[in-house]
Amino acid sequence: MQRIMLHLDRCNGCLTCTLACAAAHSKSGHIIGAMMEGVQSRIHIQSVKGKAVPVLCRHCEEPACVDACMAGAMQKNPVTGIVTNDGNEQSCVGCWMCIMACPYGVIVQSKDGTVAVKCDGCKDREIPACVEACHTRALEYMDVDEFAAVKRQETAYQLAKPAV
Amino acid sequence: MRHVIIGNSIAAIKAVEAIRSVDRKAPITIIADEHGPAYSRCLLPDYLAGTRSEADLSIRSRDFYRQMGVELVLGRAVTKVVPADREVELAGGLRYGYDRLLIATGSSTFMPPIPGLGGNGVFGLRSLGDAKAIQSALPGARRAVVVGAGLVGLEAAYALYRRGLEVTVVEKMPQILPQQFDRRAAHILRQDMETEGIRFILGCGIQEVAGPSLWSRVMGKAGQGVFLEGGERLKAELVVVATGAVPNVGLVQDTGIKVNRGIVVDRFMQTSIPGIYAAGDVAETRDAVTGLYGLSPIWPNAAAQGRIAGLNMAGVQREYSSMVGMQNAVEFREVPAIAVGIVNTPGDDYEVFADYRPDKNYYRKLVMKNDVLVGMILVGDIRSAGVLSGLIKKKANVRTFKHLLRRPDFGYGHLLVKLA
Numbered sequence: 301m302q303r304i305m306l307h308l309d310r311c312n313g314c315l316t317c318t319l320a321c322a323a324a325h326s327k328s329g330h331i332i333g334a335m336m337e338g339v340q341s342r343i344h345i346q347s348v349k350g351k352a353v354p355v356l357c358r359h360c361e362e363p364a365c366v367d368a369c370m371a372g373a374m375q376k377n378p379v380t381g382i383v384t385n386d387g388n389e390q391s392c393v394g395c396w397m398c399i400m401a402c403p404y405g406v407i408v409q410s411k412d413g414t415v416a417v418k419c420d421g422c423k424d425r426e427i428p429a430c431v432e433a434c435h436t437r438a439l440e441y442m443d444v445d446e447f448a449a450v451k452r453q454e455t456a457y458q459l460a461k462p463a464v
Numbered sequence: 465m466r467h468v469i470i471g472n473s474i475a476a477i478k479a480v481e482a483i484r485s486v487d488r489k490a491p492i493t494i495i496a497d498e499h500g501p502a503y504s505r506c507l508l509p510d511y512l513a514g515t516r517s518e519a520d521l522s523i524r525s526r527d528f529y530r531q532m533g534v535e536l537v538l539g540r541a542v543t544k545v546v547p548a549d550r551e552v553e554l555a556g557g558l559r560y561g562y563d564r565l566l567i568a569t570g571s572s573t574f575m576p577p578i579p580g581l582g583g584n585g586v587f588g589l590r591s592l593g594d595a596k597a598i599q600s601a602l603p604g605a606r607r608a609v610v611v612g613a614g615l616v617g618l619e620a621a622y623a624l625y626r627r628g629l630e631v632t633v634v635e636k637m638p639q640i641l642p643q644q645f646d647r648r649a650a651h652i653l654r655q656d657m658e659t660e661g662i663r664f665i666l667g668c669g670i671q672e673v674a675g676p677s678l679w680s681r682v683m684g685k686a687g688q689g690v691f692l693e694g695g696e697r698l699k700a701e702l703v704v705v706a707t708g709a710v711p712n713v714g715l716v717q718d719t720g721i722k723v724n725r726g727i728v729v730d731r732f733m734q735t736s737i738p739g740i741y742a743a744g745d746v747a748e749t750r751d752a753v754t755g756l757y758g759l760s761p762i763w764p765n766a767a768a769q770g771r772i773a774g775l776n777m778a779g780v781q782r783e784y785s786s787m788v789g790m791q792n793a794v795e796f797r798e799v800p801a802i803a804v805g806i807v808n809t810p811g812d813d814y815e816v817f818a819d820y821r822p823d824k825n826y827y828r829k830l831v832m833k834n835d836v837l838v839g840m841i842l843v844g845d846i847r848s849a850g851v852l853s854g855l856i857k858k859k860a861n862v863r864t865f866k867h868l869l870r871r872p873d874f875g876y877g878h879l880l881v882k883l884a
Contacts, residue, residue: 348881349881355880367764368767402850405851
């Protein structure tokens with residue numbers, strides 16, 4: 301299963317991912333169009349003490365947002381593992397129960413206040429737009445197992461470094 | 465392993481999905497007194513308002529039951545559970561055997577002991593049947609009285625208002641949403657609804673619902689309506705009662721299954737009789753904030769409970785991590801509001817942060833006890849609701865970053881940096 305993996309230390313807060321996300325979810329498909337249409341980004345960059353922190357949906361195994369959805373709109377695709385309230389048979393009513401339930405705070409109200417908006421994993425793209433746009437490789441699209449291996453190696457490297 | 469599930473709302477559906485996630489073959493039977501496929505009760509106000517069709521109330525696709533291989537017994541009520549025979553009995557005497565039983569019968573409208581409540585033109589709003597009954601009473605109705613300013617009452621009021629009726633909400637407590645919000649938040653939300661022309665009478669009970677004959681006797685002319693305790697008389701062709709709900713526990717009476725207000729379950733959603741589980745509005749679980757046993761009749765909790773019950777029924781031992789019993793998101797006109805946990809502090813040992821900006825319809829209240837967040841209210845700006853309610857549920861110690869919680873943009877990023 302492929303997921304967007306985050307290397308927090310690599311993010312420099314350039315916000316390119318947010319523009320790419322908005323563009324990918326706009327009618328026009330490009331950044332200028334997305335700005336004209338007022339499309340929101342579904343990946344959020346938070347500034348914490350001057351450090352840029354990307355906050356994005358993890359497409360949880362047991363998503364609290366899916367449990368909370370009283371319309372049945374928020375669903376986890378059993379094959380792809382993508383959690384989204386968009387493009388399913390049931391439609392979002394904008395009751396905000398998912399916003400209340402998501403412990404990562406990655407679901408927001410749409411600008412017109414009618415529906416909840418979140419990462420849909422760029423269903424129609426091979427690689428999510430935010431990952432594709434990330435210059436620093438803070439966001440990487442890889443298999444979950446592969447990510448574990450990478451993380452393991454990073455940790456081993458840290459441990460092997462001589463103490464300062 | 466033969467599974468029988470009584471009920472057909474979200475707890476039942478989640479249980480089916482959970483069982484099927486580990487067992488493709490075991491026979492599952494759903495028995496429910498309602499006729500149609502599972503639908504969302506929370507969306508009934510939208511249906512009543514005419515903004516959502518009956519088909520759009522469904523919470524699963526049309527062929528869900530077929531895909532899941534579920535035998536459906538609809539339109540039939542289970543009258544009793546017979547644990548000794550491992551069977552449930554339907555009206556008429558027909559019995560179904562089970563190895564694992566889930567009771568997910570939900571709750572019914574609580575009808576307070578007010579004279580005249582049984583008459584024509586008086587409705588609850590908990591089922592599709594209720595909503596249809598109200599709808600068929602709409603022609604000819606000009607005024608409506610909603611009894612009770614809880615979530616259901618206010619949703620009903622707003623739906624009837626959108627249907628063009630003059631709506632008055634009567635609430636015994638001095639504020640709306642007394643169980644969910646504090647007075648200040650309730651005030652903001654009430655103003656928002658009053659702007660639309662919905663009228664509120666607070667701190668006043670109903671003395672009697674007056675049908676046409678009583679009304680004409682007392683008033684000397686034709687009509688119907690309600691008499692308030694204060695003596696006021698409200699003409700209304702339609703009365704919606706929304707003063708709470710009672711768990712549907714009738715079918716387990718005299719079975720030995722432990723019942724308090726609801727059916728008491730353990731960490732695995734199992735009742736006092738092994739093999740019999742309960743989930744949803746009918747079940748009593750331990751609350752994450754208060755630690756006490758109680759009902760938690762809200763949708764997300766029913767969903768989680770159903771899922772956990774299903775897994776345990778299928779033999780996967782899984783604990784239910786307590787949920788916060790009281791957590792709700794509302795938006796009536798345009799001000800979104802979310803309340804979770806303890807919002808009205810019962811004692812002095814609570815620390816409260818409040819930021820209230822009436823001109824912006826903005827209100828943020830955080831309630832802490834011993835550096836643990838136990839409750840919150842967000843009105844106007846609900847961005848950080850999820851992260852905050854996650855902290856409440858986890859009982860996380862927030863001492864070192866308490867100051868950050870006050871920011872409207874407090875988010876997971878702040879926690880991520882702390883953890884890194």
